[in-house]
Amino acid sequence: MIMHVKVWVGGCLAAAVAAAGAAWFTIAAQEPATATHAVCGPDLGRDDVVAARSQAVAVVEAVENTRYREDGGSAYLTTRVKTLEALKGEFGAVLDVTQGVKNGGAPGRYATEDPDRYAVLEPGRRYVIAVQSGSTSGTAGTGAWAWYAEPAERGLAGEREHWQKAIATPPETAAGSECEDIDTPAG
Known part of the structure; x- marks a missing residue:
């Protein structure tokens, strides 16, 4: 025992x-x-990347919001803009530009996830827009997809100078749309 x-x-x-x-x-x-997150697409926080990856860039003045629609869980706002200065690519004098916005918008109350690099185009205000696809000709029945919109706070001459530099300077790192994993502190 x-x-x-x-x-x-x-x-x-x-x-x-x-x-x-x-x-x-x-x-x-x-x-x-x-926590690991996948980051896909180009870094729209860098103007050299925006310039390199966009088919067209211009300083515009928003004239009027012409259409809002929701489709498949996403929302879109189309705005008629007047071209003040084409910085890259060809732009018609007036054209329709569509951008993604948050669902549930109402006239004058639209929002985006990143208002610093993707501002909602408000009538009467000036913006630098970068177009990813579509037609910038301004021909009736055509439109462009703006994937970047920022208030034109440097004035027309300041925006011209800034964006001419960004357009002339290729990105140091690849401006591709590959995905990469980044680790961020959890919490």
């Missing part, structure tokens, strides 16, 4: 030591928590 007690106590003691060692290893091995 004494032998059984010694074996039982020894087994419990060994299990306790193993559990304590595992707990110490787990606590010591922890690293700050991170």
Whole structure:
């Protein structure tokens, strides 16, 4: 009987030591928590990339919001714009430009996820827009997809100078639309 007690106590003691060692290893091995996200598409926070990846860039004045529609969980706003200066590509004097906006918009109350690099075109205000696809000719029945819109805060001459530099300077890193994983702190 004494032998059984010694074996039982020894087994419990060994299990306790193993559990304590595992707990110490787990606590010591922890690293700050991170979350991995896929980032796809070009970095629209860099004007050289915007210029390189866009078919056309211009300073425009928004004339009027002409159409809002929701389709398949997405929302779109079409705005008639007047071209003040074409910086890359050809632009008609007046054209329709469509952009993605948040669902549930109402006239004068549209929003986007990134208002710094994708501002909602509001009538009476000037913007630099970059067109990814569609026609910038202004021909009736055609339209362009603006994937970048930023208030033209430098004035016409300032925007011209800034964007001519961005257009003339190829991006240092690839301006492709590949996806890459980035780690960010969780929480």
